Structures are given as structure tokens and as C-alpha cells.
Amino acid sequence: MIKVSSNLQSVFEIQSQQKWLNKASSAEHRINKLQRLKEVIQSREKDVIQALHADLRRDEEGAKSEVMSIYNEIEHTVAELANWMAPVEVDPTPLVDSRARITIEGRGIVLLFSPWNFPFALLFQPLVSIIAAGNCTMVKPNELAPSISKLAAEIIRDAFDERDVAVFEGGVDLANEMLELPIDHVFFTGSPAVGKIVMTAAAKHLASV
DSSP states (O other): OOOOOOHHHHHHHHHHHHHHHHHHHHHHHHHHHHHHHHHHHHHTTHHHHHHHHHHHHOOOHHHHHHHHHHHHHHHHHHHHHHHSSOOOOOOTEEETSOOOOOOHHHHEEEEEESSSSSTHHHHHHHHHHHHTOOOOOEEEEESSSSSHHHHHHHHHHHHTTTTEEEOOOOOOHHHHHHHHHOOOOEOOOOOOHHHHHHHHHHHHHHHHO
């Protein structure tokens, strides 16, 4: 058993209460969060380009395309979110005089681990979907891209309350601590070897991945 730090545990408990509010939140409320995120990223765009060059020697064109992919994700999500959230009427069982529908709701608390090779886009693109779906999130940027990790943490703390999105910087030990928490879903991009560790940990909590 890995001991979970008091800071991680405290944020998890806060989000455990907040997740019920986020599940019930309106499209407008979620869209406001996404637009705030876009504004903060735009205000730090030059810093993102510099950080991607520092960590990966990515040229300006490649860095801008990574940032633009996030803007596009936000714009598409904002345009479609109300439709995605709408209940879907379905045929009920013929044996009962009733109506039936599918209602879309969030999973709860999501762990988000970003990869080293696209440390900005593959952190914030999934984060857009996680927020849009009405979840709380605990995020760990990739420690192998330290400049982006630091900057991503600053952006997240500027854009969100930790009740909704909390960020933690660290390495493998931190990731293992986070996987000890009884979360609801894990979003991981990386190697099959680490993927097995993530799935094993998720299975203990019946978390989806």
C-alpha cells in the first residue's frame, strides 16, 4: 500500500463533494469554464511556444499547431455541448406502459496523465472533454517535459478552482500515489507497460480507463 499525501487526499475529498454539482451543471456553466481556459492559454501563448522549444526543441510552427488544436477543440465543444448533453428518447420495453430516455452524465473524478511527446496538446485537449462532460479532474503533467509541466500548472491554477481542476507536479511516485485514490476514471496516454500499471490500479476501484 502506497501512502497518499495529505495534500492529495484533501483535494480528493473536496472534489468528492464537488463532483455532484459538476454532474448537475448546465451547458452554459461548463462553457464558461472552457472559455476561461482558452483566455488563459491565449494570454500565455508565447510562453507555451518557448516551453515547447525548451523541452522538445519544437519549432514555432509546430508549437503553434499544438496550441491551435486546443483552441479548435474548445470551439467545437462549445458549439456542440448543448446538443451532446440533451437526453435521448428511446423505445421502452413493450411490456410496460412507460417512456424511456438516455441521460448523459459525468463520471465523477478523473485522473489525467499527459505524455512527454505532446505534453501540452495531450493534456489540454482531454481536459476540454473532461470539463465538458461535467467532471472534476486531478491532473499530472509529464515530468519529462519540465518547462511545459510548470507552465501547464500555472495555466490550470489561473483558470480553475481546485474543486474543479487540481494540478500536481511530480514523477512516478506521485503518479502511483494518485492511482491509490478511489477515482472514477483515468485518462492516460503512454506506453503499454505503464498502461498495465494504470489499468491494474483502476481495477481496484472499478474505475473506467
